Amino acid sequence: MIFLTRRATFSASHYYWNPAWSEEKNEQVFGRCANRNGHGHNYTLEVTVAGEPDSVTGFVVDLKWLKNVIEREVLAAWDHRHLNLEVPEFAAIIPTTENIAIDAWRRLEPSVIQAGGAQLSRVRVYETPEIFAEYRGEA
Amino acid sequence: MIFLTRRATFSASHYYWNPAWSEEKNEQVFGRCANRNGHGHNYTLEVTVAGEPDSVTGFVVDLKWLKNVIEREVLAAWDHRHLNLEVPEFAAIIPTTENIAIDAWRRLEPSVIQAGGAQLSRVRVYETPEIFAEYRGEA
Amino acid sequence: MIFLTRRATFSASHYYWNPAWSEEKNEQVFGRCANRNGHGHNYTLEVTVAGEPDSVTGFVVDLKWLKNVIEREVLAAWDHRHLNLEVPEFAAIIPTTENIAIDAWRRLEPSVIQAGGAQLSRVRVYETPEIFAEYRGEA
Amino acid sequence: MIFLTRRATFSASHYYWNPAWSEEKNEQVFGRCANRNGHGHNYTLEVTVAGEPDSVTGFVVDLKWLKNVIEREVLAAWDHRHLNLEVPEFAAIIPTTENIAIDAWRRLEPSVIQAGGAQLSRVRVYETPEIFAEYRGEA
Amino acid sequence: MIFLTRRATFSASHYYWNPAWSEEKNEQVFGRCANRNGHGHNYTLEVTVAGEPDSVTGFVVDLKWLKNVIEREVLAAWDHRHLNLEVPEFAAIIPTTENIAIDAWRRLEPSVIQAGGAQLSRVRVYETPEIFAEYRGEA
C-alpha cells in the first residue's frame, strides 16, 4: 500500500459568524474572525490516495488525473471565492479549517470511488503554515 | 551598514475593481480577482531598516520595537480586514501587491524617522510565495 | 473525527551529557552535542488534537485556547531557556528530540483532558527541518 | 513509542517509459515524463523509525548512524544518478515516486533490522514539494 | 519604482562536461556532476521587473502576462528537458546555475522590452534551496 499525495493551493475569503448569536457573542467567540467584511487566506490542500502501484505504469493514480479532479471538484468552486457567500455548503455551516477539510473530502470522494483502484485516504487543509486540519473519512 | 529585516504576516481580503470600467472590462483585465465578494491571502511583510549596529547593544534597532511598530502601524489596520472596504488608502486605489508595498512603506516610515538612527530601507510584500513586490522609497 | 494541529516555535539551548560516563565516552557517543557550554535550536512544536467539530462553532477546539495552553504549559517553561539547566524534567533525562516530544505531551495532556471534548492525538517536535520526533501517547 | 524522522535530499534524473508500448502510447500516458533524454528532481527522503528512547542516551536510534545508513544504502546509489540507467531496480520497473518510496524502504530495512531495537516505520519521498509518496511496509 | 517578482519552477536534467578535457580532468573539476547520464533538479526561477504601478490598474505589469512570458520563453524550452541535449544555448556552454540565470535573462528580456513600461531587473535561479545565482543584466 502506497499513500500518494498531491498538494494544491487556493485563495479565498471567509468569516466566522453564527446567525443565532448576537454580535457581542459572535465577537466574543470568534474574535477578529467575526468581521463580516471577511478576511482571507492562501489555503493549501493536500489530498492523499492509497492503493497499490499499477504494475505497468508504476502509478497508484495518474497524478495529472488527480490534479484535474482537485481543480474541477474543489478549486473551481473555492479558489478566488468568498466561502460563506459563494459556496453552498458554507451557507449553513461555518467555514472553519475543520469544516473545509470535511467538505473537500465530500467533494473529492465520489471521483476517487468512480475511478476505482485507489481509495481516498486523507485530506489535509492548511489555513496558514501554523494551522491545519486533517480528515480521514468516517471510520 | 547593516540591513536588518523583520518578517510579519497578516490575513486579509481584497478584490480588484476599477469603478470607471464596466463589469466586462473589469473581468477582462482582472479575471477572477474582479469577484466583488472578495478573496484573500496570507500576506507576508518584510520590513528592512539600515544603519550601524549600536556599539553598546549591538542593535541597528531594537527588534521588539520594530515588531511593535509593524503591529501598530500596519497589522492593526490590515490584519483580518477587507482591504478595499476597511482601509482608507485602498478606497481610491486598487490593493495590488505593488500598492500594498507602497502603503506599508508610508505607514512605517514616520515611526522609523522619528526614532532616529536607522533608515527604512526596503519593504517587501508577498501575496503568495510565488508573487512579491518590493518598494525602496522614492529615489 | 478531525485532527486539528497548531504549530508553535521556541528557541532553547541544550547539551547531551550522561554524568555516569567519562568525558571521553560522552564525546564518543554524543559528538559535538556533548559540549557543555550548550548549543541551541529553533524548535518547532506541532500539537494535534482529535475530535468532532462542534456543530455550533465548527471548532474541534478553539485555536486561541490551544495557543494559550501551548504558551502557558510549554513555551513559558522552555522558550529562551537552557533545557538542561532550567527545566526540571531534563535534570535527570537528556533533552533529546525524543524526550522533548514526550515531555511536551505530558505538559499538554492535563489541560486537554480537563477541557473535555477533544483528545490529545499527537505531538511532533522539529529540532531542525531535517530532524523530528513524534509521540502519540502510551497505548 | 516514539517516531523519529531524519530527512535527506538527493538529485537525480529519470523518465517514464514502458518498453512494451509504442512511443505514442508512452507519450499519451506519461506526457512530458516520457522524454527519454530524462529530466530530474531534487528529491527529499524522510525516513522514520519507531521505538522506545533508550533510557541512557535518550535516543530511539543514533541519528548519526541513521544518516550514515541513508547515505550508504540510498544516496550512494541514487544521488547525482540517472535512476533508469544506473539503478538496477529501476531497469525493470518505472521510477515513479511510488516505486522510489518502496525501493528506499527495501534498501533501508535490512540495516534497521540488523541494528535491532527500532523498527522502520515509514518512508516518504517528495518528488517536488507538491507531490509525495509514503510507504509503511507490507502490512 | 516597484520591483515585482513572479516565481516559477521547472524540472530538468543536466551534467557538467568540458569536451576539451579528459574524463579524469572532468571528474576532478566537476565531481559527481560530470556523470554523463545526467542528474536533475527542481529549479526555481524568480523574475523581477521594475517600474511604476499603473495609476489605473495598480500593476507594474500584469502578472498573468508575466507568467505567460515565463512559460512561453523559458519553461516551454527547459521544463522536463535535458538542458545539455535539448537546449541550444547549452550545447556549447555548461548549464551551471550561473549560465542558466544569464540565459533566462536573454530569453525574457525581449518580451519585457517589447511590452514597454517596465524593465527586466533581476533573474534569480535556485538549483536547490541551498544554491542560487542572480543576474541583473549587463551594467
Add this chain to the structure above:
Amino acid sequence: MIFLTRRATFSASHYYWNPAWSEEKNEQVFGRCANRNGHGHNYTLEVTVAGEPDSVTGFVVDLKWLKNVIEREVLAAWDHRHLNLEVPEFAAIIPTTENIAIDAWRRLEPSVIQAGGAQLSRVRVYETPEIFAEYRGEA
C-alpha cells in the same frame, strides 16, 4: 556579473548581556535574551560572491570550494558552540544577528580575496525565518 549564493546552517547558543550594566538594565533592554544560561537558534548563513562566470567551467567560483571555506572559516568555530563563551570576537561584543553577519564577513573575506576572481558581495544571517541581518562590507 553574477551573484552566486551558497546557504549553510549552524546551531549555536548565545545571550545578550552588557557587563557595564546592572542585571535590571540588562533585562529591561534585552528581555528574555538576557538569560545567562543561554538560549539558541538554528542559524542560516547565506554567502554571496560576485564575478563573471569562467568561460571554461561556467563557474563564478567552485561551489565545493565555497562550501569548504564556509565550513572551515565559520562553521568550525560557530556550529554547536556557545557564541559568547567560545568565539573570541563575541567576548567583547554582543552576538546579535547584526554582529554575527559582520563577523561572518570578516571570517570569509580573506579566503575569497586570496582565491582571486570573485568578490565577497553579501553575507546574510537568519536567526529565525522571521529575523535576518545582511552585511555588504564597508562601502
